[in-house]
Amino acid sequence: PILGFHGVINNKNSVTQLEQGRMHYPQKNLERFLEYLLINDYWFITSQDLYEILSNQNHTNSDLFVKKKPIMISFDDGYRTVYTNLLPVLKKLEKKYGKKVKVVLFINPGALSKKSSVNSTNLSCQELRDGLQQGFYDIQSHGLNHKDLTRLSNKNLIEELLESQDELRKCTHDLDPQQKVASHFAYPYGAYNQRVQKYVSKYYLSGYL
Template structure:
């Protein structure tokens, strides 16, 4: 026998209202589910990381083409001042390598309230040339005086070359000079390998030496200043060269690693912390172009 079901009159008359109530209930359930709660932690942040090398002062006759070898990776002090002055004037957040790791990658601490409304950038220098200490440190002091803000740079140093000053070889910063900038709160000192060898080409024994010895010597240089052990906790690969073999060796020594791929870093839950993007800056990169890139950084807001 076939049994049919007849809808009650109240249900037929209020079918639209009932559909609306069911839909509203579904929305409430979905937005309070753990899956949705997790999306707030997957926000993508755009963080431009600029990579420079030696800095030339055009006003210094000793750094003119007649008296110094010229390289494409050099950048002029006057152009750098224009760029950093814009960032300081417009209240950018100058990230250290540990800031990036703590607040954006690991997310082990909540975003500092004083950073809300700022745009994060990172200014890095490779190789540890003395010209950076001579030219950049006065800029950082001047900016702090003008804007009452501490402008920090991340310096990826090869400790095996610290203090080396040879003829026809660009002089490298000494441990004493590094300590000077570190004590003043301007330098974030990190590893660039021990002797600037391309890590992808060295044997496993030499790879261990390049990674381990660089960390040891940089921390020895700053051991009485670095209570948190943040010096040499991060690395930028010489020549920007990285492969799976090198990457597999990194977690034992470093928390993050930096490459050169010309991209603005986008931090989300898929970010590989050992392949953090940097943008190479050279003598052909105008301050105006750097400013345009910096303007694309994410403005930090409350979640």
């Protein structure tokens, strides 16, 4: 299973209608769910793990796939609550169980905040780096500005794909020597066609709906 979330809220009574529409999820519910997965020995896979399993590039991982219970937990769009409300939960669970929950973030770097701010709704580069450095984040691309790629010219499509990759790798360059960051892609709005798929495959190892 691949489970997709957006933001993480710590008080559902204060959630706006807009946030409800964007699939923001209560922190307490998420903590209970992740704790259940840890107790039941689920394997939190990264985008690279899934790629290697499905392309059969890594026989060791393929064996693990049979023996363990893989699951991917993903968060789209780069909401700051993934840092303020999710990261503390991940640290708490690691301290309690001695095991790390790794989550996949599909990020639009065009929306990243220039610096950390309590008033910002979006993650900053430094906040992305903190989660990556601590081993909780797998950072991948969701396009530069979350545009419907099927509606773009070839030139603008390439810019959305390449600039997103460049910005994310620039943010994390010293923490990611193997350039695993932004090597996989999630299509904004789940929108793609044969032309989009062709260009995504030039710059990324895999694309997700």
